[in-house]
Amino acid sequence: MPLDKPYYLTYRPMIDGPNAGYSRWAYIRDPYYARSPGHYVRAYLLIQKDLERLFEYVEPSPEAELTFSFRIHELLMRTCIEVEANFKAILDANIYTPAINRFQQPIYNMSVYKKVNASHHLSSYEVMLPLWNGPRKILKPFEGWNTGKGIDWYQAYNASKHDRLQEFKQANMGALISAVSGLLVLISSQFQDQDFSAGDDLISLGGMDYHDMSASTGSLFRIAYPNDWPDGQKYDFDWAKLRGDPDRFQRFNYDRLP
Structure with missing residues (x-):
């Protein structure tokens, strides 16, 4: 049976039905859906702005993927820290009991964050950078979870964070672009394309896009949402009716996952 209530911080497609067009985005704008969602979107937009600034000096292209610098390293660190913050926010908003280490601190790492793939299908998202100066390249930032190889850009972040002198070159432009696309996937898997700005809501018209895929937050990348649900x-609800229910959201139970 389809789900009659949305999970916190979890965007999913809607079953077509009465008022589905409104319901597919309106629950995301509910003040109880997420705690300070604009905080996370703003952080992403700042990272994207800094990436675009790098593109003024380094053309996004196959030739530039191995380019490395302190600025690229710095932005990779910020991006992956923000990735971790989003994962933790999703787990905290739902049901998850972290293991405790010997220092009595909760354990959060990529093995834990992988649980979110079950609820958000992160590994099924695809991202495209239209500015890419080379053969068409589709980014699948969490695909490694399907192949058992891990997340290469996150591994580059960890390596260059813990041993910058020896692993500095791993924090390169290719890893950075993949990491930012991964952060975009996380943002989109929670908030779709909502940016929580102070402006009026606008109605967009489809069918006139120049690029493939869907527009994304910040408009630098294009994104393809999972079609394997x-x-x-x-989800299958009429938000116009459900929004008045004090218990209108539910929590995904990550403790039930292996």
Whole structure:
């Protein structure tokens, strides 16, 4: 059976039905859906702005993927810290009991964050950078979870964070672009394309896009949302009716996952 209430911080497609067009985004704007969502979107937009500034000096291209510098390293660190912050926010908003280490601190790492793939299908997202100066390149920042190889850009972040002198070159432009696309996937998997700005809501018209895929937050990348959701895991509700329910959201139970 489809889900009759949305999970906190979890965007999913809707079953087509009465008022589905409104319902597919309106719950995301509910003040109880997320705690300070604009905080996370703003952080992403600042990172994207800094990436665009780098593109003024280094053309995004196959030739530039191995380019490395302190500025690229700095932005990779910020991006992956923000990735971790988003993962933790999702787990905290739902049901997750972290293991405790010997210092009595909760354990959060990529093995833990992988649980979010079950609820958000992160590994099924695709991202494209239209500015890419080379053969068409589709980024799948969490695809490594499907192949058992891990997340290469996150591994580059960890390596260059813990041993910058020896692993500095891993923090390169290719890793950075992949990391920013990963952060975009996380933002989109929670908030779709909502940016929580102070402006009026606008109605967009489809069918006139120049680029493939869908527009994304910040408009630098294009994004393809997962199409592998079974109907039983999609949302099916009329938000105009559900929004008055004090118990209108539910929590995903990550403790049940292995």
